[in-house]
Amino acid sequence: KEVIRLKEIVKNYKVGTQIVRALRSVNLVIHEGEYVAIMGASGSGKSTMMNVIGCLDTPTAGNYVLNGKDVSDLSDDELAEIRNSEIGFIFQTFNLMPRNTALENVMLPLVYAGVRKQERVERAEKILVNVGLEERMEHKPNELSGGQRQRVAVARALVNRPAILLADEPTGNLDSTTSEEIMQLFSEIHKQGNTLVVVTHEEDIARHAHRIIRLKDGQVESDIVNPNPVY
Numbered sequence: 001k002e003v004i005r006l007k008e009i010v011k012n013y014k015v016g017t018q019i020v021r022a023l024r025s026v027n028l029v030i031h032e033g034e035y036v037a038i039m040g041a042s043g044s045g046k047s048t049m050m051n052v053i054g055c056l057d058t059p060t061a062g063n064y065v066l067n068g069k070d071v072s073d074l075s076d077d078e079l080a081e082i083r084n085s086e087i088g089f090i091f092q093t094f095n096l097m098p099r100n101t102a103l104e105n106v107m108l109p110l111v112y113a114g115v116r117k118q119e120r121v122e123r124a125e126k127i128l129v130n131v132g133l134e135e136r137m138e139h140k141p142n143e144l145s146g147g148q149r150q151r152v153a154v155a156r157a158l159v160n161r162p163a164i165l166l167a168d169e170p171t172g173n174l175d176s177t178t179s180e181e182i183m184q185l186f187s188e189i190h191k192q193g194n195t196l197v198v199v200t201h202e203e204d205i206a207r208h209a210h211r212i213i214r215l216k217d218g219q220v221e222s223d224i225v226n227p228n229p230v231y
Ligand code: ADP
Pocket: 013, 014, 015, 020, 021, 022, 040, 041, 042, 043, 044, 045, 046, 047, 048, 049
């Protein structure tokens, strides 16, 4: 099953009278259950691609079909709706609510989705156990380590059962040991059947993925199966 289809995607930015061509006719299909890393040098178009895939921005031209629905020309409100239901975001900076507990942070997407209280608690608890935070549910972000904070963010991203998990430099704020632990968690999440897209400039992170796409000057330079993904 196709989860992502990018067809001749172009993204231009206007800067004064100049046009920056950030994505130049990108074609790409990602199937359900794939674990993909998107790599490339600074300026190659990774963030732009992440913004398009994450429905944070619309392409200048081309078509983006996400989970069977063409989302190329939606309004901001419609895009926000799609983001909330189809995409689990994971950021370098975790982006947790500082005053809320781990459990409350993970329940939040379910509040927006209109899930009733008891089910919210049950699902959030279950997924926190899943990411190894059984003992930390009542802790607030500042009472957690960096790795634990990112685990909360992973749980929050997963709780809505999104079509894709989209991570942007997920280990950028973590030391190497903790990064490795988070990448192991990603591997487990992949094994459970989830579709993962990780945007990173770090080879050490990308080598966990099963498919590696490299961007150069806004185009796909290479797209290979990783023969030896790290678990
Ligand atoms: P990466 O994430 O790989 O560093 P980006 O997608 O951020 O690459 O950038 C791709 C190109 O688009 C670069 O030349 C960058 O300067 C340009 N760019 C990115 N965002 C904007 C923006 N908001 N306005 C104008 N140009 C942009």
